[in-house]
Amino acid sequence: MSHNYKRVSMKVYGKVQGVFFRASTQEKAEALGLTGFVRNEPDGTVYLEAEGDPETIKQLEAWAHRGPEHARVEKVEIKELSELAGFKKFEQRR
Known part of the structure; x- marks a missing residue:
C-alpha cells in the first residue's frame, strides 16, 4: 500500500437512490482500483468512503458529481x- 494514499468521505445529495447509484459507484471505484464502501442513507443521500491514490480519488469525485445516467446530483460534500482504514475491496453496504 502506497504511503501517499488518502481516504475521503463523500455525501451525495439529489435524486441518488433507486437509480443504481451504489452499483455504479462500486463499478467505477473498482475500475479505478479504489477500496471502500458505498451505502444509502435514511435521509435519501448516498454516503461513500474511498481510499487510494489521490489522483484516482479525484476521478471518483468528478464522477460522483454526475453519477449514473438517471441520477440527478445536486451537491457532493467531500x-x-x-486515517486510512485499510479497506480490502470496494463494497455496497445497506
Missing part, C-alpha cells in the same frame, strides 16, 4: 479523513 471530506478528507485523517
Whole structure:
C-alpha cells in the first residue's frame, strides 16, 4: 500500500437512490482500483468512503458529481479523513 494514499468521505445529495447509484459507484471505484464502501442513507443521500491514490480519488469525485445516467446530483460534500482504514475491496453496504 502506497504511503501517499488518502481516504475521503463523500455525501451525495439529489435524486441518488433507486437509480443504481451504489452499483455504479462500486463499478467505477473498482475500475479505478479504489477500496471502500458505498451505502444509502435514511435521509435519501448516498454516503461513500474511498481510499487510494489521490489522483484516482479525484476521478471518483468528478464522477460522483454526475453519477449514473438517471441520477440527478445536486451537491457532493467531500471530506478528507485523517486515517486510512485499510479497506480490502470496494463494497455496497445497506
